[in-house]
Amino acid sequence: MPDFDAIIIGTGQAGPSLAFRLAAAGMKVAVAERNLVGGTCVNTGCTPTKALVASAYAAQMARRGAEYGVVTAGEVGVDMRRVKARKDAIVAQSRDGLAAALDNAANISLFRGHARFVSPREVEIGGERLRAERIFVNVGGRALVPDMPGIDQVPYLNNSSMMAIDVLPPHLIIVGGSYIGLEFGQMYRRFGSEVTIIEMAPRLVHREDADVSAAIRDIVEHDGVRIRLNAECISLATRGKDIVAKVDCIEDAPEVVGSHLLLAVGRRPNTDDLGLDQAGIRCDERGYIVVDDQLQTNVPGIWALGDCNGKGAFTHTAYNDFEIVAANLLDHDRRQVSDRTPAYALYTDPPLGRVGMTMSEARNSGRPVLVGERPMTRVARAIEKGETQGFMRILVDRDTKEILGASLLGTGCDEAVHSILDLMNAKAPYPIMQRAMHIHPTVCELLPTILGDLKPLD
Ligand SMILES: Cc1cc2nc3c(=O)[nH]c(=O)nc-3n(C[C@H](O)[C@H](O)[C@H](O)COP(=O)(O)OP(=O)(O)OC[C@H]3O[C@@H](n4cnc5c(N)ncnc54)[C@H](O)[C@@H]3O)c2cc1C
Numbered sequence: 001m002p003d004f005d006a007i008i009i010g011t012g013q014a015g016p017s018l019a020f021r022l023a024a025a026g027m028k029v030a031v032a033e034r035n036l037v038g039g040t041c042v043n044t045g046c047t048p049t050k051a052l053v054a055s056a057y058a059a060q061m062a063r064r065g066a067e068y069g070v071v072t073a074g075e076v077g078v079d080m081r082r083v084k085a086r087k088d089a090i091v092a093q094s095r096d097g098l099a100a101a102l103d104n105a106a107n108i109s110l111f112r113g114h115a116r117f118v119s120p121r122e123v124e125i126g127g128e129r130l131r132a133e134r135i136f137v138n139v140g141g142r143a144l145v146p147d148m149p150g151i152d153q154v155p156y157l158n159n160s161s162m163m164a165i166d167v168l169p170p171h172l173i174i175v176g177g178s179y180i181g182l183e184f185g186q187m188y189r190r191f192g193s194e195v196t197i198i199e200m201a202p203r204l205v206h207r208e209d210a211d212v213s214a215a216i217r218d219i220v221e222h223d224g225v226r227i228r229l230n231a232e233c234i235s236l237a238t239r240g241k242d243i244v245a246k247v248d249c250i251e252d253a254p255e256v257v258g259s260h261l262l263l264a265v266g267r268r269p270n271t272d273d274l275g276l277d278q279a280g281i282r283c284d285e286r287g288y289i290v291v292d293d294q295l296q297t298n299v300p301g302i303w304a305l306g307d308c309n310g311k312g313a314f315t316h317t318a319y320n321d322f323e324i325v326a327a328n329l330l331d332h333d334r335r336q337v338s339d340r341t342p343a344y345a346l347y348t349d350p351p352l353g354r355v356g357m358t359m360s361e362a363r364n365s366g367r368p369v370l371v372g373e374r375p376m377t378r379v380a381r382a383i384e385k386g387e388t389q390g391f392m393r394i395l396v397d398r399d400t401k402e403i404l405g406a407s408l409l410g411t412g413c414d415e416a417v418h419s420i421l422d423l424m425n426a427k428a429p430y431p432i433m434q435r436a437m438h439i440h441p442t443v444c445e446l447l448p449t450i451l452g453d454l455k456p457l458d
Pocket residue numbers: 009010011012013014015032033034035036037038039040041042044045046047049050113114115116138139140141159180270273274305306307308312313314315316317318347
């Protein structure tokens with residue numbers, strides 16, 4: 001049985017970086033991957049979707065050319081084969097680069113196949129047993145298939161199968177009005193599809209503040225995406241070549257008829273076929289591996305990183321998990337998950353940059369909260385770019401002067417939010433930013449202005 005110092009299961013956003021660090025420290029490392037090197041982000045998540053979002057943005061700006069004085073000859077067309085080829089090339093470069101780096105690294109052996117625990121120190125991959133004193137689980141997650149009436153009667157797509165599409169769906173129905181559904185929805189609308197998003201909740205991205213949800217709804221509806229909220233019971237069927245989605249499960253209720261169906265209702269961790277019971281590793285009721293603040297499972301010598309531990313659902317949280325584990329193991333630096341400031345972005349156009357608390361979380365915190373806001377119609381850079389949808393909001397604690405959170409919805413806000421994120425991470429009081437000289441004209445230059453005009457949150 002081959003003996004290693006460490007086994008890493010999965011090549012997502014934590015595993016490979018950890019493998020390189022452990023190998024550089026002189027450890028003999030086995031890495032297992034059952035599918036594509038790079039995992040979700042590289043192959044079916046962040047990288048391809050943001051490449052597609054960029055194509056959709058180009059199409060939109062071409063259509064808007066006349067507003068900017070740009071003359072285009074005739075109607076703007078989108079060649080989906082070329083859109084896909086561009087996306088595939090970007091993904092391939094990232095995946096192949098990582099695969100080559102793993103293949104060529106000293107001290108790292110890449111095993112292709114599905115890995116399962118057979119004991120707390122042993123993993124089986126394709127009939128071969130590997131042993132190590134340290135095992136790191138980085139198995140990520142996959143699209144959830146909801147238990148909806150008729151789901152087994154209709155063809156459906158998910159974020160993975162969407163990556164093979166090189167034609168324009170005449171009418172794409174998307175079930176799920178959160179991050180993934182909204183990104184695909186706006187992008188396909190801009191490619192030229194009819195798009196209907198069906199959401200069970202009373203509003204889109206319901207974890208955000210109600211006015212943020214409403215502004216995002218305005219943004220995608222402005223592009224022509226149709227939104228159907230409060231879909232209390234969704235049932236699916238085929239009618240000829242069409243897919244029919246009923247949103248009330250009531251006879252004769254209005255229905256949405258489309259050509260393709262995308263399910264974007266959430267993700268589930270890839271922990272159901274991992275032999276966790278053979279190792280005695282504890283999961284919660286949703287299948288996420290239970291870990292402590294340093295990402296150790298209940299079994300000494302086994303860690304869980306990335307989406308499968310339920311402590312984050314983003315590439316940056318998975319990568320931060322790698323940094324925490326590496327710091328504790330190799331650098332005698334006691335980093336922990338609870339030290340990180342929650343942050344993420346939604347890549348609609350314009351994007352939402354989020355950090356810390358929402359307004360409703362701040363209100364419920366019982367702290368004395370001050371709030372500052374500014375519509376993007378009053379941001380010079382947004383006006384100059386002709387992209388004035390959205391608004392920016394910052395929340396602070398009146399007494400401690402701590403920044404509590406921000407929702408920045410507008411052009412460039414996926415970048416601008418980092419000004420606030422860094423300040424929050426440094427636990428710096430907000431007047432520090434107020435005194436900073438920001439560059440004109442940028443979206444960020446208005447952040448000190450917003451902080452100079454704070455009002456009590458009612
Ligand atoms: C459509 C979409 C868009 C997204 N966009 C963004 C974004 O813009 N920004 C962002 O931060 N996040 C985004 N995400 C989320 C991001 O992709 C994930 O949070 C991130 O990939 C999680 O990384 P991970 O390391 O936990 O696992 P993954 O990237 O999922 O990798 C896990 C790997 O483990 C392998 N594996 C699983 N089980 C086994 C096994 N038993 N044996 C061997 N190998 C196994 C899998 O094949 C996979 O390669 C997006 C997700 C989706 C679906």
